[in-house]
Each structure stands twice: as structure tokens, then as C-alpha cells.
Amino acid sequence: MILEQGYIIKRKATIRQEESYTMRLVEAKEINAIMNLQHKVYEGLPNKQVLYKDTRQEMLEDLSNGAMVIGVYNSQEQLISYRYISFPGHSLKNLGNDIHLDNSELDRVVHLETTLVSPDYRGNKLQAITLSKAIELIKPLEMKHLICTVSPYNLFSLYNIMSAGLNIKSLKRKYASKELDGMWRFILHKDMSKSFSIENSELKMLKMDKIFEQKNLIEKGYVGYNLIKDSQMIQYSLSQ
Ligand SMILES: CC(C)(COP(=O)(O)OP(=O)(O)OC[C@H]1O[C@@H](n2cnc3c(N)ncnc32)[C@H](O)[C@@H]1OP(=O)(O)O)[C@@H](O)C(=O)NCCC(=O)NCCS
Known part of the structure; x- marks a missing residue:
């Protein structure tokens, strides 16, 4: 199902070119396109600390548990951007725990997970556009809390997320593992039921x-x- 269609500007070196885009949900069978875009965006980042890479397995598991990936495709049907949202329920990874949400609120939490835009298509406000679409899609699900993490070194993402009304409620190291000491992340939250x-x-x-x-x-x-x-x-x- 097509969620939205319109025009965007592709920028390559000094060339700017208008191009049509289509927005639709990405299916689990398209996981390779997601992984390829993630790899390309990650490799192009000057500071790798700003992006925690999702694994194929994590995403497939989440998708089978109701997570959604909103994809933006260019005129050649290539995935140029996506926004991944998930519903953590009472799992330990629920970011509601990091901001001390009451236990009874945890199943009304939506995680805004990774958002990526291919470098040639940045500047089209795709991060903000896909966020509005995500909020529209989750409306019937009666969710209450939007929560996400953003690196304190990620100006563009932090600006877009705070402009959408999410506020900083915590700052801590996240994603620690045997190999990784964790990375600093703001935890941002918006209670959609009140101003x-x-x-x-x-x-x-x-x-x-x-x-x-x-x-x-x-x-x-x-x-x-x-x-x-x-x-x-x-x-x-x-x-x-
Ligand atoms: C964060 C991100 C999704 C924003 O992309 P976007 O929606 O295209 O950004 P905007 O349209 O709001 O961009 C606004 C301006 O900032 C610029 N900009 C956006 N991201 C930029 C980046 N990573 N580096 C340099 N400039 C950037 C745009 O070119 C635009 O400039 P302009 O005003 O001269 O046109 C994108 O930068 C990205 O994919 N970053 C890498 C992955 C990441 O950090 N994701 C978020 C954490 S999961």
C-alpha cells in the first residue's frame, strides 16, 4: 500500500535534480535493501558513534512482533530512506525503563528506532516527514509514549526530533556489549496525551x-x- 507520493531533490556534487518518490511499508523480505542502506550510510559517517547499527536478526525479530519500517523509494524503486518503529512492550529494552515510566505504561510505548537518509537525498526533511507518517500510522493503536535515543553528537537528528516535540529526559551510555563500552545517548520522550x-x-x-x-x-x-x-x-x- 502506498502511504505517500511526492517530489524530492537529489543532490550530487553541484547537481540538483527533482525526482518523484513513493513511501510505503518495507516488507521483511526486503531486509537486504535495509541492510545495504544502513551499511552505506554508516560507512559515510564522519563520527561512527552517532549510529548504532541494527542487526538483520534484531530487525527481523522485531518485524515479526509488529514493528514497522516506513520506506522511501526513489523513481528507480531504490530504497533511499527508512524509519524503523517498534513496540517493545514489557521487554527489558523498553526505553520507558530508562526514564522511569510506570510499569503499567510500558505497553503504550513506541520506540522510534533508526532513521536513515541516503546522503544524496538529505535536505528533503525526510526524517520529519516519515516521523509524521509514523505518528499517523500508530494513531489507531492508542499508543501514548514516543521514545527514542539520539547521540549528543548528532546535530541533525537531535534538531529534527526535538522539533517534533520530544524532550530530553535522560543522558546515559547505551548499547554496551562485550566488545563495546556503550555510547552516550540522550533518551527523548513525548507523552502524546498531554502538552x-x-x-x-x-x-x-x-x-x-x-x-x-x-x-x-x-x-x-x-x-x-x-x-x-x-x-x-x-x-x-x-x-x-
Ligand atoms: C539525521 C538524518 C536522517 C537527517 O536527514 P534529513 O531528513 O535529510 O535532514 P533534513 O532534511 O532535516 O536536513 C536539514 C539540513 O541539514 C543538512 N543535513 C542533514 N543531515 C546531514 C548530515 N548527516 N550531514 C551534513 N548535513 C546534513 C541537510 O543537507 C539540510 O541542509 P540545507 O538546509 O542546506 O538543505 C540524516 O542526516 C542521516 O541519515 N544521518 C545518518 C544516520 C543518523 O544519524 N540517523 C539518526 C540516528 S538513528
């Missing part, structure tokens, strides 16, 4: 990569609610 308001008298600002200063602030109850893109400063407030 977020700030305590105006208690505002603070910190640069997005100041790990320990932000961690201290968050531990005191501050929430990061806005990112100023040019200065890379995050505005924090006590939430009401």
Missing part, C-alpha cells in the same frame, strides 16, 4: 556535547526542550 509546559523561571542552557554538565542538570529534574541549531545550545527547564 508539555516549562517552568519559565528555571531556564538553563548547555552545549549539546557537554555530557557531564547536562547529566547533572537532568539528575536535578531538568528537561531539555529546545535545541538552537546555530549555536548547538540546548535549553533546559524544570518541567511543570
Whole structure:
């Protein structure tokens, strides 16, 4: 089923070219296209810490448990972007645990997992467009909490996610394994059932990569609610 169609700009070196795109759900049998795009995007990243690579097995398992991958295809039917969302339920990986959500809320959590855009197609707001589509798709499922992780070194992703109303609730190392010491991640959250308001008298600002200063602030109850893109400063407030 086609979810959306439109036009995007492909940029290669100095050439800009308008091209049609189609958005649809990616099927499990297309896992190779997902893995290939992930590999290409990862290899092109100047800082590999910003992307935790999903394994084929993890994704296939998630897809069989109701996860969705919204794919964007170019005019040659090549996958150029995707957004992966999952429903962690009461599993240990539920990020609701990291922000101390009540146990009874965990089955209303949606994880915004990986989002990738092929370098030639960046700048078309595909991260934001696929997020709006994801919110539309999950509406009938009566989910309440949108949660994701973003690296404190990933300006573009953090800016897009915070612009969509997700706020920083935690900062910690995630994805630790035998080989890996873990990577710093903000945990961002939006409660879709209510609007977020700030305590105006208690505002603070910190640069997005100041790990320990932000961690201290968050531990005191501050929430990061806005990112100023040019200065890379995050505005924090006590939430009401
Ligand atoms: C984060 C990401 C998905 C955003 O892609 P996008 O939706 O195309 O980004 P936007 O359309 O919001 O881009 C806004 C501007 O930032 C630029 N931009 C976006 N991502 C960029 C990047 N990784 N490096 C340099 N510039 C980037 C765009 O070219 C655009 O510039 P313009 O204003 O001059 O046109 C994309 O950068 C990406 O795939 N990054 C690698 C994977 C990743 O970090 N994913 C998120 C964590 S899972």
C-alpha cells in the first residue's frame, strides 16, 4: 500500500535534480535493501558513534512482533530512506525503563528506532516527514509514549526530533556489549496525551556535547526542550 507520493531533490556534487518518490511499508523480505542502506550510510559517517547499527536478526525479530519500517523509494524503486518503529512492550529494552515510566505504561510505548537518509537525498526533511507518517500510522493503536535515543553528537537528528516535540529526559551510555563500552545517548520522550509546559523561571542552557554538565542538570529534574541549531545550545527547564 502506498502511504505517500511526492517530489524530492537529489543532490550530487553541484547537481540538483527533482525526482518523484513513493513511501510505503518495507516488507521483511526486503531486509537486504535495509541492510545495504544502513551499511552505506554508516560507512559515510564522519563520527561512527552517532549510529548504532541494527542487526538483520534484531530487525527481523522485531518485524515479526509488529514493528514497522516506513520506506522511501526513489523513481528507480531504490530504497533511499527508512524509519524503523517498534513496540517493545514489557521487554527489558523498553526505553520507558530508562526514564522511569510506570510499569503499567510500558505497553503504550513506541520506540522510534533508526532513521536513515541516503546522503544524496538529505535536505528533503525526510526524517520529519516519515516521523509524521509514523505518528499517523500508530494513531489507531492508542499508543501514548514516543521514545527514542539520539547521540549528543548528532546535530541533525537531535534538531529534527526535538522539533517534533520530544524532550530530553535522560543522558546515559547505551548499547554496551562485550566488545563495546556503550555510547552516550540522550533518551527523548513525548507523552502524546498531554502538552508539555516549562517552568519559565528555571531556564538553563548547555552545549549539546557537554555530557557531564547536562547529566547533572537532568539528575536535578531538568528537561531539555529546545535545541538552537546555530549555536548547538540546548535549553533546559524544570518541567511543570
Ligand atoms: C539525521 C538524518 C536522517 C537527517 O536527514 P534529513 O531528513 O535529510 O535532514 P533534513 O532534511 O532535516 O536536513 C536539514 C539540513 O541539514 C543538512 N543535513 C542533514 N543531515 C546531514 C548530515 N548527516 N550531514 C551534513 N548535513 C546534513 C541537510 O543537507 C539540510 O541542509 P540545507 O538546509 O542546506 O538543505 C540524516 O542526516 C542521516 O541519515 N544521518 C545518518 C544516520 C543518523 O544519524 N540517523 C539518526 C540516528 S538513528
